[in-house]
Amino acid sequence: xxxxxxxxxxxxxxxxxxxxxxxxxxxxxxxxxxxxxxxxxxxxxxxxxxxxxxxxxxxxxxxxxxxxxxxxxxxxxxxxxxxxxxxxxxxxxxxxxxxxxxxxxxxxxxxxxxxxxxxxxxxxxxxxxxxxxxxxxxxxxxxxxxxxxxxxxxxxxxxxxxxxxxxxxxxxxxxxxxxxxxxxxxxxxxxxxxxxxxxxxxxxxxxxxxxxxxxxxxxxxxxxxxxxxxxxxxxxxxxxxxxxxxxxxxxxxxxxxxxxxxxxxxxxxxxxxxxxxxxxxxxxxxxxxxxxxxxxxxxxxxxxxxxxxxxxxxxxxxxxxxxxxxxxxxxxxxxxxxxxxxxxxxxxxxxxxxxxxxxxxxxxxxxxxxxxxxxxxxxxxxxx
Numbered sequence: 001x002x003x004x005x006x007x008x009x010x011x012x013x014x015x016x017x018x019x020x021x022x023x024x025x026x027x028x029x030x031x032x033x034x035x036x037x038x039x040x041x042x043x044x045x046x047x048x049x050x051x052x053x054x055x056x057x058x059x060x061x062x063x064x065x066x067x068x069x070x071x072x073x074x075x076x077x078x079x080x081x082x083x084x085x086x087x088x089x090x091x092x093x094x095x096x097x098x099x100x101x102x103x104x105x106x107x108x109x110x111x112x113x114x115x116x117x118x119x120x121x122x123x124x125x126x127x128x129x130x131x132x133x134x135x136x137x138x139x140x141x142x143x144x145x146x147x148x149x150x151x152x153x154x155x156x157x158x159x160x161x162x163x164x165x166x167x168x169x170x171x172x173x174x175x176x177x178x179x180x181x182x183x184x185x186x187x188x189x190x191x192x193x194x195x196x197x198x199x200x201x202x203x204x205x206x207x208x209x210x211x212x213x214x215x216x217x218x219x220x221x222x223x224x225x226x227x228x229x230x231x232x233x234x235x236x237x238x239x240x241x242x243x244x245x246x247x248x249x250x251x252x253x254x255x256x257x258x259x260x261x262x263x264x265x266x267x268x269x270x271x272x273x274x275x276x277x278x279x280x281x282x283x284x285x286x287x288x289x290x291x292x293x294x295x296x297x298x299x300x301x302x303x304x305x306x307x308x309x310x311x312x313x314x315x316x317x318x319x320x321x322x323x324x325x326x327x328x329x330x331x332x333x334x335x336x337x338x339x340x341x342x343x344x345x346x347x348x349x350x351x352x353x354x355x356x357x358x359x360x361x362x363x364x365x366x367x368x369x370x371x372x373x374x375x376x377x378x379x380x381x382x383x384x
Contacts, residue, residue: 033275036268039238039258042179043272045282046187046244046251050313051180052276060159060176061257064232065102065125065216066240067167067175069185070148071134072121072230076192077151078137079114086115086194090136092128099127101168104211106132116206122198123213125231127166134165141165155188157181169236179255186229186242186253199228199244218262219243223270225277227251231265239265245273250282283312283319285347290326290359293342298334298365305359307345312355323348328359336365 032041032055040061043053051057078084090113092106102125106112112120112129114136120129131141138144141164148162159178169175189195202221204213215221216231225247232240238258245252254272259265290305305328314322328343336342343359 034271036256036271037259037264038256038268040179040255041257041268041272042183042253042255043276044180044183044187044253044255045276045280045313046190046253047282047284047311048313049184049187051183052252052280052313053272054180057180057255058159058178060161060178062169062175062234062237063167063177063182063257064169064234064237064240065127065167066182066230066232066242066255066257067162067165067177068121068125068130068232069182069189069230069242070152070162071130071144071165072118072195073185073189073192074144074147074151075114075118075133075137076189076195079194080192084114084136086113086118088114088136090114090117090132092132093135095141096128096131096135099131099166099168101127101166102216103128104206104213112206118194119198119201119204119213120206122195122228122230123201123204123215125216127168130166152181152185155184157184167232167234167237169234179257182242182255182257183253186244186255190227190229190244190251190253195229196227196244199230200226217241217243218266219245219269223273225273229253233262233265241265241269243269243273245277247277248281249284250277250280252276279316281314281316281319283310283314283322283347285310285322285324287357289362290343290345291328293328293361294331295336295365296331296333297367298336299368300365303332303336303342303365304362305342306362307357307359310347310355310357312347314349314354318349321349322354326359334365334367336361338362338364 040056042057089111092110094108097106097108104120104126106128117129120126134144152160160181163172163175219226225245227244229242229244239262240257243254254269256265256268287309292302325346340361341358345357347355
């Protein structure tokens, strides 16, 4: 090999190594695009679970009343499984009535229906109502906390440990959660439309209009598209929020932990939401029929192919540029099972595949028997 060729090869190899290094560095770069005044922050797309912004998102920190996202989730799941109904009464225990912090001043022995209790927790962040609901759900606070931690593990919340259903942290040793985990449980909670029904309310009343509730989340009133979800603040936790908002079919979850003031917390949450809505959009395509595939040796000559829908997070303004390409097998041999893959549906953006969904048989097609095959051949002969 001549020196000239060696030099060219050396330059080429160096360029490849350099490009690979830059690409790897970009892939590993987790520096957020801008800073917010908080110890930790995460922005998540609720539909896909994609993290769009991450500042110390896996650091376990005191969450204050944002804890109640998990409390509300367990209550809603108990309603879903038939343990009780929204109209069922909840009797307030001495322990529930003794809760400090945010409260609606429940009295021992007072009765209030589940729905009213939920409003107290969601809108006013009432600690007494949260404990009353926890006791209604699990029989005791200790059992409820055990279920909170169990559910957190099921959801893949890796940096979470609950010690109570309220977030009060004067007498806890390790009641902590990460911003990413708050986003995960918030995403699960907002699947329940009842929660969003109440978390969007700015002002309401309980006790037949005698006691007023005002939402602790000011974004509900002042941020376009705000849907909830839960605020919190203590001297240990600082100011925290899980803020949800929806625009143009995209639902975002902005989590802020450890902000120094309420206003800075709210400003940080708005900054994350503004960033998400400006930079991204959600592409949603329905499923449908993909066409028919020829069947060899079956009771039918062809089988209908179908495919499921796709939801994908894309750069803003790109969802109208997605192209759909359907590719089915030319033919398949019987027997065909319902759900059997018979092709694929690909979604392309600017020539690149951004998603692929299998096309599957919409029904089963058994292999044709000898006598049925003979009958079919005779029919065709006669009709010919």
